[in-house]
Amino acid sequence: MTPRMQRKKKKKKKAILDAAERIVADRGMAGMTMGEVADAADVATGTLYLYFKNKGSLLAAVNARLNHQVNIYIKEKMDLKKTGLEKVVAMGQATVEFFMENPQKWKAVTELYQMKVQDPHDPNVQDFLEVTNEMVQMMAQAYQQGIEEGSIRQDLDPVATAIYNRMAFGNAFTPTTEQKMLLEHNKITPERYLSVAWGLISHSTRGVLLEKKVKKS
Amino acid sequence: MTPRMQRKKKKKKKAILDAAERIVADRGMAGMTMGEVADAADVATGTLYLYFKNKGSLLAAVNARLNHQVNIYIKEKMDLKKTGLEKVVAMGQATVEFFMENPQKWKAVTELYQMKVQDPHDPNVQDFLEVTNEMVQMMAQAYQQGIEEGSIRQDLDPVATAIYNRMAFGNAFTPTTEQKMLLEHNKITPERYLSVAWGLISHSTRGVLLEKKVKKS
Amino acid sequence: MTPRMQRKKKKKKKAILDAAERIVADRGMAGMTMGEVADAADVATGTLYLYFKNKGSLLAAVNARLNHQVNIYIKEKMDLKKTGLEKVVAMGQATVEFFMENPQKWKAVTELYQMKVQDPHDPNVQDFLEVTNEMVQMMAQAYQQGIEEGSIRQDLDPVATAIYNRMAFGNAFTPTTEQKMLLEHNKITPERYLSVAWGLISHSTRGVLLEKKVKKS
Amino acid sequence: MTPRMQRKKKKKKKAILDAAERIVADRGMAGMTMGEVADAADVATGTLYLYFKNKGSLLAAVNARLNHQVNIYIKEKMDLKKTGLEKVVAMGQATVEFFMENPQKWKAVTELYQMKVQDPHDPNVQDFLEVTNEMVQMMAQAYQQGIEEGSIRQDLDPVATAIYNRMAFGNAFTPTTEQKMLLEHNKITPERYLSVAWGLISHSTRGVLLEKKVKKS
DNA sequence: AATGAATGAGGATTCATTCAT
DNA sequence: CATGAATGAATCCTCATTCAT
Numbered sequence: 001m002t003p004r005m006q007r008k009k010k011k012k013k014k015a016i017l018d019a020a021e022r023i024v025a026d027r028g029m030a031g032m033t034m035g036e037v038a039d040a041a042d043v044a045t046g047t048l049y050l051y052f053k054n055k056g057s058l059l060a061a062v063n064a065r066l067n068h069q070v071n072i073y074i075k076e077k078m079d080l081k082k083t084g085l086e087k088v089v090a091m092g093q094a095t096v097e098f099f100m101e102n103p104q105k106w107k108a109v110t111e112l113y114q115m116k117v118q119d120p121h122d123p124n125v126q127d128f129l130e131v132t133n134e135m136v137q138m139m140a141q142a143y144q145q146g147i148e149e150g151s152i153r154q155d156l157d158p159v160a161t162a163i164y165n166r167m168a169f170g171n172a173f174t175p176t177t178e179q180k181m182l183l184e185h186n187k188i189t190p191e192r193y194l195s196v197a198w199g200l201i202s203h204s205t206r207g208v209l210l211e212k213k214v215k216k217s
Numbered sequence: 218m219t220p221r222m223q224r225k226k227k228k229k230k231k232a233i234l235d236a237a238e239r240i241v242a243d244r245g246m247a248g249m250t251m252g253e254v255a256d257a258a259d260v261a262t263g264t265l266y267l268y269f270k271n272k273g274s275l276l277a278a279v280n281a282r283l284n285h286q287v288n289i290y291i292k293e294k295m296d297l298k299k300t301g302l303e304k305v306v307a308m309g310q311a312t313v314e315f316f317m318e319n320p321q322k323w324k325a326v327t328e329l330y331q332m333k334v335q336d337p338h339d340p341n342v343q344d345f346l347e348v349t350n351e352m353v354q355m356m357a358q359a360y361q362q363g364i365e366e367g368s369i370r371q372d373l374d375p376v377a378t379a380i381y382n383r384m385a386f387g388n389a390f391t392p393t394t395e396q397k398m399l400l401e402h403n404k405i406t407p408e409r410y411l412s413v414a415w416g417l418i419s420h421s422t423r424g425v426l427l428e429k430k431v432k433k434s
Numbered sequence: 435m436t437p438r439m440q441r442k443k444k445k446k447k448k449a450i451l452d453a454a455e456r457i458v459a460d461r462g463m464a465g466m467t468m469g470e471v472a473d474a475a476d477v478a479t480g481t482l483y484l485y486f487k488n489k490g491s492l493l494a495a496v497n498a499r500l501n502h503q504v505n506i507y508i509k510e511k512m513d514l515k516k517t518g519l520e521k522v523v524a525m526g527q528a529t530v531e532f533f534m535e536n537p538q539k540w541k542a543v544t545e546l547y548q549m550k551v552q553d554p555h556d557p558n559v560q561d562f563l564e565v566t567n568e569m570v571q572m573m574a575q576a577y578q579q580g581i582e583e584g585s586i587r588q589d590l591d592p593v594a595t596a597i598y599n600r601m602a603f604g605n606a607f608t609p610t611t612e613q614k615m616l617l618e619h620n621k622i623t624p625e626r627y628l629s630v631a632w633g634l635i636s637h638s639t640r641g642v643l644l645e646k647k648v649k650k651s
Numbered sequence: 652m653t654p655r656m657q658r659k660k661k662k663k664k665k666a667i668l669d670a671a672e673r674i675v676a677d678r679g680m681a682g683m684t685m686g687e688v689a690d691a692a693d694v695a696t697g698t699l700y701l702y703f704k705n706k707g708s709l710l711a712a713v714n715a716r717l718n719h720q721v722n723i724y725i726k727e728k729m730d731l732k733k734t735g736l737e738k739v740v741a742m743g744q745a746t747v748e749f750f751m752e753n754p755q756k757w758k759a760v761t762e763l764y765q766m767k768v769q770d771p772h773d774p775n776v777q778d779f780l781e782v783t784n785e786m787v788q789m790m791a792q793a794y795q796q797g798i799e800e801g802s803i804r805q806d807l808d809p810v811a812t813a814i815y816n817r818m819a820f821g822n823a824f825t826p827t828t829e830q831k832m833l834l835e836h837n838k839i840t841p842e843r844y845l846s847v848a849w850g851l852i853s854h855s856t857r858g859v860l861l862e863k864k865v866k867k868s
Numbered sequence: 869a870a871t872g873a874a875t876g877a878g879g880a881t882t883c884a885t886t887c888a889t
Numbered sequence: 890c891a892t893g894a895a896t897g898a899a900t901c902c903t904c905a906t907t908c909a910t
Contacts, residue, residue, distance in 0.1 A: 046891070049885070054884075113395065114331050120398075132398070132399060133399060163400060164414045167388055176332075182350060186376050193380070193381065196374055196381055200422065203420070204420045251902080264874055468905060468906080481871070483906070550679070551828045566829060591843075594844055599851070615771075617814060638854045659894090660894080663895095685881080694895075696880090697881085697896055
């Protein structure tokens with residue numbers, strides 16, 4: 001294959017992923033049909049299957065790419081910070097920023113949270129796992145550093161905490177139908193809800209050091 | 218209708234709900250087919266539609282009943298406690314207990330978290346909302362009491378916090394595929410994960426009073 | 435059975451027929467469900483089957499009753515006239531009158547025009563046939579009289595003409611979807627259409643005598 | 652798409668339309684199931700939906716094609732004639748001929764007369780309307796010409812008359828169950844009925860000129 | 869006679885996936 | 890590689906009719 005053809009191929013794969021991401025954001029995973037993706041990506045239905053084994057694999061790939069993009073963005077921001085606490089805070093802020101700037105990706109990631117893995121051996125599923133774990137490790141390191149520095153609670157298990165907080169954060173961003181109904185019912189705006197959630201999440205990991213600072217101010 | 222027939226009808230409705238709950242736990246909402254439910258409930262397909270307008274309504278009813286059962290269980294435990302903090306803790310423990318004892322319900326509730334409401338005017342959907350809100354209000358009251366007593370952070374919005382924590386808790390119990398994969402990958406047992414999550418959630422609302430105590434000890 | 439019970443039974447049958455007629459007018463034959471009829475007649479579903487063997491039989495009964503009512507009305511008006519031509523004209527006018535005054539019955543009769551007979555031995559179907567034939571015979575007699583008087587074309591077959599004109603008339607009143615679309619497209623109002631149709635139908639049977647009169651005037 | 656594939660596609664569409672037409676003739680519109688059509692056309696059920704949006708659209712397409720075929724046949728015969736009256740007569744004769752030669756199409760067209768349009772924006776419905784209107788305009792022109800020539804009644808509205816007569820004619824050809832029963836009961840053959848109907852329809856529009864001729868003879 | 873809950877066959881439609889071109 | 894027509898299993902829902910009470 002010539003380099004030009006490789007580029008072309010990559011382009012087509014990207015077009016498919018873009019289309020799928022957009023449609024998942026709009027209509028949800030179950031609402032996304034392969035035909036629609038093909039149309040939106042301007043390729044034939046059959047072509048999808050040249051690049052992705054099946055629908056599940058395509059969804060996994062979308063999910064992996066999406067998480068990868070978030071990771072890159074977050075990592076950049078975290079790397080600018082020194083202390084563990086700063087990094088943790090930066091991560092939260094960066095996540096908020098990223099999704100605020102990309103509402104479509106936000107919607108898509110919400111939907112994909114509920115993705116069910118059919119075939120764990122699927123390369124795209126593996127990819128997705130790796131990408132996700134990458135972020136978890138990054139967060140865990142920040143927690144670990146914060147623990148050592150005293151700004152994060154010493155009794156925390158960094159990895160489990162990272163996994164939980166990652167999810168908690170995602171869910172704060174993407175309330176389920178139930179939550180939406182409850183919020184509406186209680187006249188709480190999504191923005192307020194997000195702020196409350198973020199407050200709770202941050203607070204849940206704060207260590208002694210921070211509490212002192214807080215009390216001073 | 219004779220009382221005897223009323224009893225029979227109630228029984229049948231219960232059988233359908235039981236079947237649906239079981240199948241949702243096993244195969245998920247999308248995987249649940251009306252035919253299967255009918256078979257499992259030992260009624261004809263058409264009979265389902267005598268009791269529930271459509272699939273969405275049946276799912277909402279399952280969800281409402283499930284939440285109602287949890288509510289009753291939790292309320293009982295909370296009512297035994299005096300202070301707000303105790304109530305909050307009791308709520309957490311009761312939830313854990315309930316779901317530990319009813320793994321099937323746990324699975325079902327996880328699935329139903331993602332239920333999409335089609336018709337907000339459906340009585341079963343309304344029911345579901347009411348039941349859910351009931352619990353939120355109960356939690357909010359406990360937080361409020363805790364705030365007044367000083368054991369819960371004074372800067373909290375009780376209702377929003379309740380909504381968030383309810384969900385956070387639910388999610389701690391019902392990790393998504395992604396979380397499951399991450400946990401497995403990092404060799405963290407579900408039990409450990411739950412305990413970590415619960416620790417974080419509790420900590421996130423702790424007030425000055427508690428912190429003082431903690432520091433002393 | 436006591437006379438009182440007989441009355442009661444008759445009343446129930448009437449209620450069912452009334453309900454069915456109304457629903458056929460509103461939603462068409464296919465759109466009419468037995469459950470809906472039962473509800474509207476304030477009886478149980480099963481009760482319908484005590485009075486009518488099946489849906490087809492009920493529809494036939496509705497159709498028979500409807501035609502019977504029209505017959506009575508028309509016969510009354512025709513009996514007031516002397517000559518054959520007058521009778522024919524009276525029949526046309528009476529039909530128009532009747533349906534103008536009973537739009538619901540008009541709609542119902544339209545729908546029932548397309549009734550398909552499943553079981554020709556059904557008593558209600560037989561009834562319907564008899565009633566319909568009654569009117570045909572009445573019209574045929576009027577034509578016959580007109581022929582003898584010279585006001586109706588002498589070459590006509592009275593019975594076949596009656597059958598055709600009865601239908602033509604009915605259709606003038608109850609245009610099909612196709613006709614409605616054509617009329618709308620050509621900006622012809624239903625009233626105008628009815629008048630045109632009636633003019634054509636009348637003209638189609640006029641005999642020499644009338645034509646002379648017409649030419650004179 | 653290669654020309655060869657286009658041909659194939661056309662062929663398949665034709666096969667579907669043929670099958671649908673045949674089945675509608677046999678079992679009526681409501682009796683026609685999509686599965687049966689697919690079987691008869693030797694395609695999969697899903698294939699039907701590649702060519703027709705839904706059942707209603709398929710029926711409209713069958714109806715449009717059928718009318719188009721009749722139109723072509725009639726137009727050919729009418730174009731051979733000079734005077735308006737001749738054209739009108741030719742139209743009647745051609746219609747009779749066409750349906751005598753195609754009894755299945757006759758039956759189908761009868762059924763489709765009662766087609767209810769669900770979606771007026773459906774292209775096939777639009778097609779059907781256009782085709783139908785085409786014939787109406789053709790007939791209206793012939794009437795107009797006849798009026799000018801004096802062989803058709805001068806007081807006629809050509810378009811409304813055309814619409815009515817088109818329908819009247821169609822109905823003469825396709826008696827409803829009711830008519831069939833009446834005809835049978837009165838021992839009138841369908842052929843005789845058709846001839847009577849045609850006589851009435853022709854007579855209904857005859858003008859002065861013709862009447863003079865008639866009186867002479 | 870009356871009830872109305874229960875039945876279950878039947879039908880329209882969708883959509884992931886395949887495969888001949 | 891690319892196409893897109895074809896597939897057909899799968900699923901929700903309706904409703905005429907029955908029958909135990």
